[in-house]
Amino acid sequence: MTTTDATSDSATSHTNTPTWPSHDPATRRCLPTTFRPVDHDRVASLVASEWERFAKTTPGSAEHNVRARRTLPLGVTSSFQHWDPHPISVQSAEGAWIADVDGRRLLDLSMGFGAMLVGHLNPVVVEHVTRALEEVGTLFVTPSPQATDMSERFCARFGLDLVRFTNSGTESLMYAIRAARAYTQRKAIVKIEGGYHGGYDPLQVSVKPALADIGPADAPVGDVPFDVEAGTVHVVAYNDLAMLERILAEHGRDVAAMVVEPVIENLAIVLPDEGYLAGVRALCDQHGVVLIFDEVKTGLTAGHAGAAQRLGVQPDLITLAKSIGGGLPLAAFGGKREVMEVVVDGRMAHFGTYNGNPLVMAAALAVDELCTPDALAAAEEINVRALDAIDDVIKQYELPAHTVGMGVKGCVTWSPSPVRNYRDYKATDFATAELSWLWGVNRNILTPPGLDEQWLVSLMHTDADMDLLVHDFTALAKALRD
Numbered sequence: 265m266t267t268t269d270a271t272s273d274s275a276t277s278h279t280n281t282p283t284w285p286s287h288d289p290a291t292r293r294c295l296p297t298t299f300r301p302v303d304h305d306r307v308a309s310l311v312a313s314e315w316e317r318f319a320k321t322t323p324g325s326a327e328h329n330v331r332a333r334r335t336l337p338l339g340v341t342s343s344f345q346h347w348d349p350h351p352i353s354v355q356s357a358e359g360a361w362i363a364d365v366d367g368r369r370l371l372d373l374s375m376g377f378g379a380m381l382v383g384h385l386n387p388v389v390v391e392h393v394t395r396a397l398e399e400v401g402t403l404f405v406t407p408s409p410q411a412t413d414m415s416e417r418f419c420a421r422f423g424l425d426l427v428r429f430t431n432s433g434t435e436s437l438m439y440a441i442r443a444a445r446a447y448t449q450r451k452a453i454v455k456i457e458g459g460y461h462g463g464y465d466p467l468q469v470s471v472k473p474a475l476a477d478i479g480p481a482d483a484p485v486g487d488v489p490f491d492v493e494a495g496t497v498h499v500v501a502y503n504d505l506a507m508l509e510r511i512l513a514e515h516g517r518d519v520a521a522m523v524v525e526p527v528i529e530n531l532a533i534v535l536p537d538e539g540y541l542a543g544v545r546a547l548c549d550q551h552g553v554v555l556i557f558d559e560v561k562t563g564l565t566a567g568h569a570g571a572a573q574r575l576g577v578q579p580d581l582i583t584l585a586k587s588i589g590g591g592l593p594l595a596a597f598g599g600k601r602e603v604m605e606v607v608v609d610g611r612m613a614h615f616g617t618y619n620g621n622p623l624v625m626a627a628a629l630a631v632d633e634l635c636t637p638d639a640l641a642a643a644e645e646i647n648v649r650a651l652d653a654i655d656d657v658i659k660q661y662e663l664p665a666h667t668v669g670m671g672v673k674g675c676v677t678w679s680p681s682p683v684r685n686y687r688d689y690k691a692t693d694f695a696t697a698e699l700s701w702l703w704g705v706n707r708n709i710l711t712p713p714g715l716d717e718q719w720l721v722s723l724m725h726t727d728a729d730m731d732l733l734v735h736d737f738t739a740l741a742k743a744l745r746d
Contacts, residue, residue, distance in 0.1 A: 276300060276301075277298050277299070277300050277662055278300070278301075278680070279297065279298050280295055280296055280297055280298065280299060280681070284681070285537040285538065286537065286538040287535040287536065287537060287682070288535060288537065288540070288541070289538060290574050291527065291535045291669070291670050292648070292651065292668065292669035292670070293666065293667070293669070293682060294651070294666055294667050295666045295680065295681070296658055296663065296664070296665070296666055296680050297659075298662055299662050299663060299680045300662045300663075300664070301664055302664060302693070302696055302744050303744075304696075306744065306746075307695050307696050307699055307744070308695065310699050310743060310744075311695065311699045311702065314699065314702045314703060314706055315349075315702065318349075318702065318706055319349060321366065321368070321706065322350070322352060324364070324365035324366035325350055325351065325352050325364060325365055325366060326349065328353040328365050329350035332353075339351075344713065346713075347713045351713065352364050352370075353365045357372065357380075357384035357385065358384050358385045359383050359384055359385070359724040360372055360375075360384070360722055360725045360729055362384070362710065368708055370705075370709065371708060371709045371710065371732055371733070372384070372710055373709060373710060373719035373720060373721075373725075373733065374712045374719075375720040375722050376586065377529075377561055377586055377712065377720070378561055378562075378563065378564075378587045378720055379585075379586040379587065379591055380590075380720075380722055381564055381565055381586075381587040381590075381631070381635070381720070381722055381723065382590055382630070382631055382634045382635065382723050383723055383724030384724075386590065386634065386723070386724065388634055389591070389627055392626040392627060392629055392630040393590075393623060393626050395626065396623050396626035397623070402621060402622065403622070403623070404622060405617055408622060408625070410620075410622045410625035410629075411429065411620035411622075411625055413625070413629070414620070414625050415427050415429075417632050418584075418588075418596060418598065419598070421568070421569055421570075421632070422570050422573070422582060422598070423569065423572070423573060423578060424582065424598040425598070425599065425600055425601035425604060426598055426599070426601055426604035426607075427596050427597070427598030427604075428596065428598060428607060428614055428619070429594065429595070429596050429616075429619045429624075430595040430616060431593050431594070431595060431616065431618050431619065432462070432585060432593060432595050433461075433462045433558075433560035433585035433586065433595050434462030434464055435462075435595060435616070436462075436560070436583035436584065436585060436595040436596060436597040437464050437467060437523065437556075437558060437560070437583050437597075438462075438464040439612075439614055440556050440581045440583050440597045441453060441464065441466060441467075441520070441521055441523065441556070442612050443554075443581065443597070443604065443606050443607065444520045444521035444554035444556065444580075444581065444603065445520040445521070445612075446611040446612040447520075447554060447602070447603045447606050448519075448520045448552065448553070450517075450518050450520040451495060451518065451520060452497070452515060452518045452519045453466045453467075453495070453496070453497045453519070453521055453522075453523060454497075454498045454499075454500060454508070454511060454522040454523070454553070455467060455470070455497060455498075455523050455524070456499070456500060456501070456502045456523075456524050456525070457484050457499045457500065457501050457502070457686045457687075458470065458472055458473075458502075458528070458530075458685070458689060459471065459502070459523075459524070459525060459528060459530065459558075459686075460472070460530040461523055461560075462560070465493050465495070466494050466495050467523065468488070468492045468494065469486045469487065469488050469492070469494050469497040469499060470486050470487045472530075472531075472686075473487035474487075475690055478499075481501065482507070484499045484500070484501065485499070486498070486499040496518065498511050498519070501685045501687070502524070502528060502534060502536075502684065502685045502686065503536065503684045503685055504685065505540060505543040505544070505547070508522075508543075508544065509547055512548075512550070512551045516550075516551030516552070516553060519551065519553050520553070520554060521553060521555070521556050522544065522553050522554075522555055523556045523558055524555075524556070524558065525557070525558045525559075525561065525562065526541055526557050526562060526566075526571040526572060526575055526577070527562055527566065527571055527575075527670050529562065529670075529673065529718065530561070531683065531686065531689040531716055532675040532677050532718050533668040533673060533674070533675050533677075533718060534683050534684065534685070534688075534689065535668060535670070535682075535684075536575065541577040542576075542577055544577075545578075548580075554581060554603060555579040556579060556580065556581045556583065557571065557572050557579040557581070557582050558583050559571055559572065559582050559583060559584050560584065560585040560586055561586060562670070562671070563585070563586060564587035564631070564635050564640065565586075565587050565670075565671050565672050565673055565720060566670055566671040566673075567644075567671050568635065568636070568640050570582070571670075571671075574671070579599065580599050580600050580603050581599035581603055581604075582597070582598060582599055583595070583596070583597045584597070587631070587635075588628055588631055589624055589627050589628060589631065590627035590630055590631045591627070592623065592624045592627040593618075594624040594628055634723060635723075639723055640671070640672065640723075643672045643721045643722065643723055643725065644671055644672050644721070646721050646725060646727055647671075647672050647673070647721040648669060649727060649730070650674065650721070650727075650733060650734055651667045651669050651674050653734040654667055654733075654737055657734070657738050657741050658676075658741075660741070661741040661742070663741060663744070664678065664679065664680045665677060665678045665696075666679065666680065668683075672721045673718060673719065674718070675716070675718040675719065676737070678692050678694075678697045678700070679691065679692040679693065696744075697715040697716070698715055700740060701713070701715070703743075704733070704736055707739075709733055709736055
């Protein structure tokens with residue numbers, strides 16, 4: 265990845281002339297034509313002052329975290345929620361906004377990584393779930409018309425032959441891999457370096473590992489946490505068909521499945537090169553490998569029928585969660601009949617007390633009704649307008665950054681060059697990324713914690729909401745160039 269030395273004279277402009285492979289035409293990326301490096305002494309000073317401001321304006325969250333740490337590890341219910349000195353504690357939400365324990369009202373652009381695609385307390389979701397609570401029930405542990413109805417809707421929407429419901433993305437990925445193993449009678453897995461797919465052991469290999477632990481870029485070594493029993497997992501770089509071809513040529517006879525996010529969304533947003541996913545499909549077919557698309561994060565946020573249909577490549581199995589449940593814990597896995605038949609004939613057992621319970625089916629029905637092609641297209645148009653406006657700011661201030669968009673999600677990546685894989689991601693400017701995220705938090709705009717800032721435009725966000733993001737990004741650009 266070609267980047268400019270961060271210590272260069274910030275007054276010197278650089279022309280962004282290298283040529284990279286084209287990204288998939290169904291996705292969006294806008295690179296700067298010229299840029300100037302930022303002054304990292306200036307960045308460090310701004311970060312320090314912003315953390316001081318954060319501490320002064322969030323005493324209630326600090327106090328709550330002290331209390332929570334007495335009974336919850338790190339004071340949170342999921343470790344990604346934690347950051348030092350303390351995370352923001354939220355007590356209520358409605359529409360596109362949340363309220364924290366300090367009485368601040370923040371624009372929510374995190375939206376549960378897509379779980380709140382239809383917005384907080386969407387009236388249609390509330391109506392359907394309330395009806396289930398008052399008139400239907402919360403758990404039958406028997407077949408029900410509600411689950412059958414939603415299975416038919418999911419199969420029609422996502423192009424699936426058969427589907428089973430689960431309760432989390434981790435659970436869906438676990439069963440998809442087990443189904444692939446039962447179908448192929450093989451055990452090994454191929455996954456993407458840096459990719460995150462939930463908590464199942466084989467998928468914990470090389471999730472945002474340290475570069476010192478994973479070998480050279482052209483021959484990556486899997487990084488296995490001590491607490492993980494991974495089995496055989498081969499790690500490959502995203503957007504590198506030659507590497508995948510080499511791995512499958514050597515190990516394909518033992519590989520049950522390849523697991524990949526069609527668009528990587530735990531490293532900000534990393535887009536597939538044009539033709540990459542079709543090449544992956546062809547190689548998996550050649551070697552009899554089950555191709556699993558992890559659409560836990562993409563799903564409906566990528567469009568009406570998910571990323572697979574938007575990008576025009578159909579996997580053997582798809583895993584879904586987040587966007588399909590309206591904020592309730594719902595997930596699913598499904599795909600081609602010949603693979604899913606392993607559940608029918610008992611080659612793989614799939615159980616779950618809460619699977620497809622009437623409460624989450626009510627929420628899923630509401631989401632299915634709300635997420636029409638027109639509704640999702642309108643939200644995407646809002647997202648694109650915001651991305652276009654931020655592109656103008658990047659151009660005006662010659663920032664070493666670029667925007668990426670996929671459906672209703674968008675991000676600013678602090679690099680003048682495209683991020684096409686994990687090694688590229690590790691070369692981005694994390695100091696400025698931290699500042700960009702914290703700058704927003706301190707101005708009542710919440711994006712996910714971490715250094716890979718990404719936002720989501722829900723069905724309840726407006727152009728006026730996104731103008732707030734553009735306004736604060738403009739102020740950040742001015743501060744960086746002062």
